[in-house]
Amino acid sequence: MRTTGTSPLVQQAHSIAELAGQRAEKAEAARTPDPDVVDALVAAGAARHFVPISLGGSGGTFAELKQAAVVIGARCPATAWCAVVAALMTRTANHLPPAGQRKLWAGGQDTLIAGGVMPRGVAAAVEGGWSLSGSWPAVSSSERADWILLSATVRATDGPEQRIFLVPATDARVDRTWDAVGMQATGSHTVAVEQVFVPDTMAFPASALTELETPPAGPDGRAVPLPAVNTFLFALPMLGAARGALRYWKELTGARLQGRPGAYDPVLAHYADVFARSSSEIDAAELLLDRIAHVIDTASAVTRADVARNQRDCAFAAELLLRAVDRLMGASGTSGHSTGSALQRLWRDIHTAGSHATLQFGPAAAQYTRTELMHTN
Template sequence: MTQAVLDGVRDLLPTFRERADEAERLRVVPEASIKELQDTGFFRLLQPKRFDGFEADPVTFYTAVRDIASACGSTGWVSSVVGVHPWQVALFADEAQQAVWGEDTNTRLSSSYAPTGKATVTDGGYTLSGKWSFSSGCDHCSWVLLGGLVFNEEGNVIDFKTFMVPREKYTIVDVWHMVGLSGTGSNDIVVEDQFIPEAFTLSMGETGQCKGPGQEQNTSDLYKLPFHSIFTGTITTPIIGMAMGAYKEHVEMQQARSRAAYLGEKASKDPFAMVRIARASSEIDAAWALLTNNIREEMAHVERGEKIPLGLRLKVRRDQVIGSERALEAIDTLFEASGGRALAQGTYLQRAWRDAHAGRVHAANDPERALQMYGAHEFGHKVDPGMY
């Protein structure tokens, strides 16, 4: 069944590419594209089977995202970050899962995980307030997942939680005017003194241990993977997809391009052009191979009933941040070698260049922090697994 989803997604790629300019103009992914993705079953890939989901292998999900991003970076980005949320919802208490999917299994959620909100302990739950930025795809969603620090009566921080909030309890503020990923509608979310029941929260400390109350109902090995392995992959995968789309367009452009400075010779006959695409394609392939192989290795541990080694979790993050760098370097190489025509509005290359650089500044792509943690562990220093 999941192969049918991948086939359906691939059938949509020409349409997504044609709508890329429209997405930038609207500053959100067109509603028609979201509906078409929904019809393929894409948003159900990581959703529990008891709510009509597929509980698919994460690599299947990443493959679909990669392909979408190869046609339109903004659509790929939104599909990735919105499409991964069913995985986390499956970890919440059953009461929260039922609230999201009990009446409509097509319900979607956006997110903003940075703990910019403040929650205080109240009877039966928390009072949440705050402002969150960069909630990609929020206009297409009726719930949001928000990060917040929990304070006790003495004003001390006692937890870092994800809060699941329904649409009637938050406001979307339209602020998204960007040069890259401009079609993602990554607007601000504002919550003012809203009560969030305990069942609609999830401790990041618990998630860091690959645990969640929802595992009682959703027993698939899929839901035993580390949060940061799954979620950071959703940030790198679209960038790899953009690089693949940029590579395809660059090759096609060079095959058709003549260079006046070289007496009208085809650009594709330039030996240095050949070297550039060899290097770029290797970087893209390496980024994809490491990302997918690492997730498969984690899944293999889970399927054997083994705890995932911390070293492997850190390796996932190491290769994820470097994977983003590899894809970005490939795009830069291809863009610089494509000539002036690549600058024209409507070309995939110039859009991929802008979108990939925008994606690079996401917190999940901070290379120094992830690489430092990997190095510290290799040298035998203590590393907190909660964030990795």
């Protein structure tokens, strides 16, 4: 395993962040990722980050992805979201049969994969594979992807089961439905397919992603189930957004405080409370996420207890980050609320990201309690 920070994605994160920040307003208006930004992400290795080294990929770590996503997210959380989703979809595609992996990466390891992992489609067995139909909302980067990973329900003799399918983007239709108030530049539109043939080699059981006892090995040969990592990845753009919001708030507020008297000053006391509390919450959230990255990068096996704790900590970190940015926004004055302000864009983005189902504290707390106190699944 490489030393954290040596990947091209980490090394180029600042230049990608700069470009993404410059193009953010345009990308929001278009409601799709800027093509030059996507090209920069792919060139830096976002798509190949979790492709196994044996197949020519980076075999990257979660800590490295976290470093890059936070830097990028501080300028454009939507771009950071697209980066982590691309990496997650690549890691998910590692569960394809060997022949499917070879086909997927036949044109190179920088294949960009988008995905709809909720089972919104149906598939029927046909000779040599499957006939897949369905409609999947909120597929990030759907207009920029080369392949799309889709989850569907299959009717089996012993009851319905869920399977994962990889289809070329050219076999899918993208309906431009993404109208969220935040994360507009993710282009998370609806993907639809109608009776598309998917060979057996381009499909696998969804249980391969969630099995906690004997999960298939990931790109580095270690068994890390999807539930241990997906919530972590979704929290990273939020951490980036919070870091960016704190920086912009400091710029706005610092100018106001210049020349304030040295004696007790209620205005300074107010801003001091906002700054200290919010920066502390952001630091605390990052420490939680760093712990998770260390566990999933280094543990010989990720246990059910690890998964429950990871999900709890990610949901709690999301709450900390939302609270911190809300406080900053509330103390930003009219300048922060300007339609042209980067602070209000980051505020919108972090709230949309934080609304993701996997980042809600209630379900995570219940699962953690069941695991730790009741010893149930």
